[in-house]
Amino acid sequence: xxxxxxxxxxxxxxxxxxxxxxxxxxxxxxxxxxxxxxxxxxxxxxxxxxxxxxxxxxxxxxxxxxxxxxxxxxxxxxxxxxxxxxxxxxxxxxxxxxxxxxxxxxxxxxxxxxxxxxxxxxxxxxxxxxxxxxxxxxxxxxxxxxxxxxxxxxxxxxxxxxxxxxxxxxxxxxxxxxxxxxxxxxxxxxxxxxxxxxxxxxxxxxxxxxxxxxxxxxxxxxxxxxxxxxxxxxxxxxxxxxxxxxxxxxxxxxxxxxxxxxxxxxxxxxxxxxxxxxxxxxxxxxxxxxxxxxxxxxxxxxxxxxxxxxxxxxxxxxxxxxxxxxxxxxx
Numbered sequence: 131x132x133x134x135x136x137x138x139x140x141x142x143x144x145x146x147x148x149x150x151x152x153x154x155x156x157x158x159x160x161x162x163x164x165x166x167x168x169x170x171x172x173x174x175x176x177x178x179x180x181x182x183x184x185x186x187x188x189x190x191x192x193x194x195x196x197x198x199x200x201x202x203x204x205x206x207x208x209x210x211x212x213x214x215x216x217x218x219x220x221x222x223x224x225x226x227x228x229x230x231x232x233x234x235x236x237x238x239x240x241x242x243x244x245x246x247x248x249x250x251x252x253x254x255x256x257x258x259x260x261x262x263x264x265x266x267x268x269x270x271x272x273x274x275x276x277x278x279x280x281x282x283x284x285x286x287x288x289x290x291x292x293x294x295x296x297x298x299x300x301x302x303x304x305x306x307x308x309x310x311x312x313x314x315x316x317x318x319x320x321x322x323x324x325x326x327x328x329x330x331x332x333x334x335x336x337x338x339x340x341x342x343x344x345x346x347x348x349x350x351x352x353x354x355x356x357x358x359x360x361x362x363x364x365x366x367x368x369x370x371x372x373x374x375x376x377x378x379x380x381x382x383x384x385x386x387x388x389x390x391x392x393x394x395x396x397x398x399x400x401x402x403x404x405x406x407x408x409x410x411x412x413x414x415x416x417x418x419x420x421x422x423x424x425x426x427x428x429x430x431x432x433x434x435x436x437x438x439x440x441x442x443x444x445x446x447x448x449x450x451x452x453x454x455x456x457x458x459x460x461x
Contacts, residue, residue: 137194138205
């Protein structure tokens, strides 16, 4: 028999939940059960991949530490991942024992939240532990508490070993009939692979960049009225000279074309597109002829402003930086 423990606390030495998990592990080990503990705080960068570990388990223990409110962020992330990427057919046969110890108020609510979440996922519930611990030393030295923990661990073993019948739950029925999960009809294997991608920060960052690039492309396509004004966007991109630690936003209203060019600069990143932005560091207004002269190097942005061909408001220092980050002027 294999039982996994998913510990959602912070790993503090005085955490009574750790003591409970250790005590349960001792009992189950004596019963020749293979126990594996996953400390979620150590797995925080790959929690989305943990649902695949359920495949090897015959039962699980969800152990949460309540320090001020709720079941804790790590445990919530794990349950979210079970909902998004877990194999529901596997979960439906798993017995779960909830463990909640509290040094604050609300252990019963947190206990019920764990129970309800697992029922919605379709799993089975065993009686667990909900305890308020004022003094962790006194709690750990209490022999009656220790015997109670041992008895509950044995009950978990019997429930799994005998595959006891569990009464049906409305939580699972309501979820099946009304709750809509992912719109993608993924197989358990595809969901598991998706969880691997989600846990890869580089992959997620690349996906966001690709989406942003596509968004800019479509914005430009929608803003193109046949006169190839998108050539201005290309000019900005081609002449972009990143400046270290410089971040700013510009809007350029083309009065004769009823168009707005938005420029967002964040160090080495540039976003340039036709559209609107609620607030910018520099808001300017000019004619397309003047802007064409700027991008062709005939006049600088600042000179256009000083001569009155371009109206602008906002941070004057940021305005002057425009000719530094976009070097159109000819030598």
